[in-house]
Amino acid sequence: NAGVTQTPKFQVLKTGQSMTLQCAQDMNHNSMYWYRQDPGMGLRLIYYSASEGTTDKGEVPNGYNVSRLNKREFSLRLESAAPSQTSVYFCASSEGSLRGGSPLHFGNGTRLTVT
Amino acid sequence: SQQGEEDPQALSIQEGENATMNCSYKTSINNLQWYRQNSGRGLVHLILIRSNEREKHSGRLRVTLDTSKKSSSLLITASRAADTASYFCATGSGNTPLVFGKGTRLSVIA
Numbered sequence: 702n703a704g705v706t707q708t709p710k711f712q713v714l715k716t717g718q719s720m721t722l723q724c725a726q727d728m729n730h731n732s733m734y735w736y737r738q739d740p741g742m743g744l745r746l747i748y749y750s751a752s753e754g755t756t757d758k759g760e761v762p763n764g765y766n767v768s769r770l771n772k773r774e775f776s777l778r779l780e781s782a783a784p785s786q787t788s789v790y791f792c793a794s795s796e797g798s799l800r801g802g803s804p805l806h807f808g809n810g811t812r813l814t815v816t
Numbered sequence: 817s818q819q820g821e822e823d824p825q826a827l828s829i830q831e832g833e834n835a836t837m838n839c840s841y842k843t844s845i846n847n848l849q850w851y852r853q854n855s856g857r858g859l860v861h862l863i864l865i866r867s868n869e870r871e872k873h874s875g876r877l878r879v880t881l882d883t884s885k886k887s888s889s890l891l892i893t894a895s896r897a898a899d900t901a902s903y904f905c906a907t908g909s910g911n912t913p914l915v916f917g918k919g920t921r922l923s924v925i926a
Contacts, residue, residue, distance in 0.1 A: 736916075805861060
């Protein structure tokens with residue numbers, strides 16, 4: 702039982718390059734999330750998907766796009782990477798509704814550096 | 817923007833001592849959750865307390881919630897070196913995703 706799996710673990714991009722961060726969960730969870738974590742800033746929500754087929758913006762969506770490919774997979778795309786997107790990116794999933802307060806299960810992160 | 821703010825930002829204690837971390841928030845909530853993050857890893861859920869609850873226990877963890885003061889505390893009793901980590905509170909409001917604070921870095925010295 703892997704939980705939440707993120708790939709790649711590390712990535713270095715040049716400014717202007719694009720890439721997709723992959724996330725998959727095997728817990729049959731309904732909701733999935735992308736957060737970024739920067740020193741001194743805690744975790745900030747980029748996008749989330751409350752259920753298969755829906756996606757919504759979080760606090761810091763600019764420069765990112767997402768796809769909820771199916772119930773298991775939720776990808777995050779950087780179309781034209783910028784140094785300000787250097788961060789650690791975490792994918793998470795939860796079983797129930799947002800209102801219900803289901804705990805989040807996190808992957809181990811993707812460490813992205815944009816030069 | 818951050819909803820919860822943890823205090824202190826960093827805490828260093830000796831093994832066997834108790835560690836207390838606080839979280840304050842601004843708006844009404846449905847629930848408040850605490851998470852732990854070990855260095856280089858993802859966050860791990862510790863405990864959830866709902867807005868109609870005042871205290872919950874889980875092993876060596878005790879969480880309190882005071883909705884009138886919009887604050888919560890996490891107490892870790894008899895701390896161990898393995899408790900060294902960052903601890904985050906996260907608040908749930910309405911039908912929106914959790915909002916995380918900036919965390920408290922706990923160092924437990926053997």
